[in-house]
Amino acid sequence: MSYSLHFCNHKMTLGSALGVISVLIFGMGLVEGVKAKNFQCDAVNQTSLPCLPVDYSKFELPMPTDINKISISAYIDEVMHVKEDDYSITFSCYLNVKWSDPRIHLDRDFGKEQAGVGGKGSERQTILVPVTLEMVDELWLPNVFIYNMKEFKVTNVLNKQAGLWIGTDKSILYSQAVHITFMCPMNFARFPLDTQVCKFQLGSYSYSDLKMMFETEMAGYSPPKHTNSIPLDFEINISKLSLADQTYIAGSLGNFSLAGFELVLDRHMAxxxxxxxxxxxxxxxxxxxxxxxxxxxxxxxxxxxxxxxxxxxxxxxxxxxxxxxxxxxxxxxxxxxxxxxxxxxxxxxxxxxxxxxxxxxxxxxxxxxxxxxxxxxxxxxxxxxxxxxxxxxxxxxxxxxxxxxxxxxxxxxxxxxxxxxxxxxxx
The missing domain is CATH 1.20.58.390 (Neurotransmitter-gated ion-channel transmembrane domain)
Incomplete structure (x- = not known):
């Protein structure tokens, strides 16, 4: 008994077809291997770009025996909607996540071009150098979890609006332009004399504060803005979380560190x-x-x-x-x-x-x-x-x-x- 496949009026045996498919799969794996190898350090790769050691694993914590500190910055561009019927708030912002990964290898001259002539700036302060976004797929990324999140959307123009920077101190900054919708339990008993306090909190999904510590580096409107441009029914003030709101107690799972900010919504009464x-x-x-x-x-x-x-x-x-x-x-x-x-x-x-x-x-x-x-x-x-x-x-x-x-x-x-x-x- 014989089986055959027909492609473009040409007859191909089943064995030949399986051979072609195997070659395609092998070729795709080879491309991915080459892509991953482009970010690995070897004797041939002696450029000023950052590279990853051969034994680098994106599934392991950068500092397994120490606390990994994650800094969060939220530059809010606009609070777009406050929907009282489904208790949700939507805002657009530039969400920056920053952490250190000492396993990354940096060349001695890394960051000199951005620091200026002579590279003296790199000795005084951390210089962030933009790198290709494809490197994100090979790096360890913190498993950030946004509490009460309803929708998270990264904006696109010609491609995803995101960027990756690596600092001279081996810090990593990953930034995205996003639209975030999160739930806020509002109480309207005092409507329209009410003030709503909505907490935007994020932290690690699985690592307690013994392994991962979150901190809010910046939370507010993107400079030079100080208020919302879109007219809403509220006056919006942004402040940092209180100390009590920076920890989530999960019982036997431990305590989880949180970062974020508060949106204080004062309704316009006029x-x-x-x-x-x-x-x-x-x-x-x-x-x-x-x-x-x-x-x-x-x-x-x-x-x-x-x-x-x-x-x-x-x-x-x-x-x-x-x-x-x-x-x-x-x-x-x-x-x-x-x-x-x-x-x-x-x-x-x-x-x-x-x-x-x-x-x-x-x-x-x-x-x-x-x-x-x-x-x-x-x-x-x-x-x-x-x-x-x-x-x-x-x-x-x-x-x-x-x-x-x-x-x-x-x-x-x-x-x-x-x-x-x-x-x-x-x-």
Whole structure:
């Protein structure tokens, strides 16, 4: 039995095809071997470029018996999104990771060109020399883990936006232009008077602080920027992590060193104060005008209070749709509900006065039916009840005393509510 493969109308036996595939695989391995060998130190490779010893292993720590220090720098270009619906923050930055690898071999003249004429600069300070990015595949890299990471994307133009530098002190700097999205557990109970603190933390995935120590060398906006260019709902301040946030306690696995920064998000309140707080507060004050309207002017007083009540209910429904998710009521919902209660209280007060007035009018028109016999005939006689001792003038004065009481008490109660509200949600 014979098997055959057909390529481009030529007949090839199975054995020949397997031979070609073997040659291709061997050729690919040879290319990779040559590529790896280009960074190894040998007798022929006597250039000023850094090279790796023959026994170099990218799977072993640079300093197996000592603590490997990893420096992190984050030059933030822009905070692009703060998504409150899924509790995430997206920012673009230049993420730099720096560490030392004493196993790298450097030529005596390495870095002289960058230091200047005579190479004296290399003796005074560390000179970072850019090298080909392909060398990254042969170097040991720290297993960096970003806590609460949702997405990590390296930007591309014609190729990956990344760079590799090796210092004259055998330090390695690996930099990438990235977009990072991470989760931030936000609490919106004080919305829109809230301040959110989001911690961006990274460290080693598997090595404890006995083997790998992370430190934050720089965290902030890329110079000369000091603030965000994209207008967001927050004022953003960047600070370093506290000492407590620089260690992750993992129980029996040990303690893990962390680096990173804090994003402090202070919400801009001006739009909410002018758009919601001020109008609703004025609506409550407008409802107090109803206490000055005579009781007899039922259409005017009822129209005022009912209109204010419905407008506030509509504002509350609007706020409910734009408020971020939270377990209970937010600060702005508490405010508008309080305004609704004050307006509804004025409406209930007027309803109570009308009810009392209606009872008085009914008592004045109450009729008593009596049976009177006269001339052998029975007659039904209707008599009015005895006139109440309370005159209309006295009743009007009583209504005014009630309105005057609430005209004084409601502003006082609203003032006290404001003091408690702002102290509770601002301080």
């Amino acid at each position: 739009s909410y104060l002018l758009g919601y707080y001020l109008p609703t507060g004025l609506f409550v004050m407008a409802s107090w005008i109803g206490f000055l309207i005579p009781v007899e002017a039922i259409p005017g007083r009822m129209a005022l209070l009912i209109t204010l009540f419905l407008v506030l209910m509509n504002i509350f429904n609007t706020i409910t749709t734009i408020t971020p998710k939270t377990d209970g009521l937010t600060a702005i919902q508490v405010w508008i509900l309080a305004c609704i209660v004050f307006v509804f209280g004025a409406l209930v007060e007027y309803a109570a006065i009308l009810f009392k007035k209606q009872r008085y009018v009914s008592s004045q028109h109450r009729l008593n039916i009596k049976i009177v016999c006269k001339d052998n005939f029975k007659y039904e006689v209707q008599e009015r009840a005895a006139t109440s001792a309370v005159s209309l003038q006295q009743l009007a004065e009583e209504y005014w005393r009630i309105d005057k009481f609430f005209l004084i008490s409601f502003p006082i109660l609203f003032f006290i509510f404001n003091i408690i509200y702002w102290l509770a949600f601002i301080l």
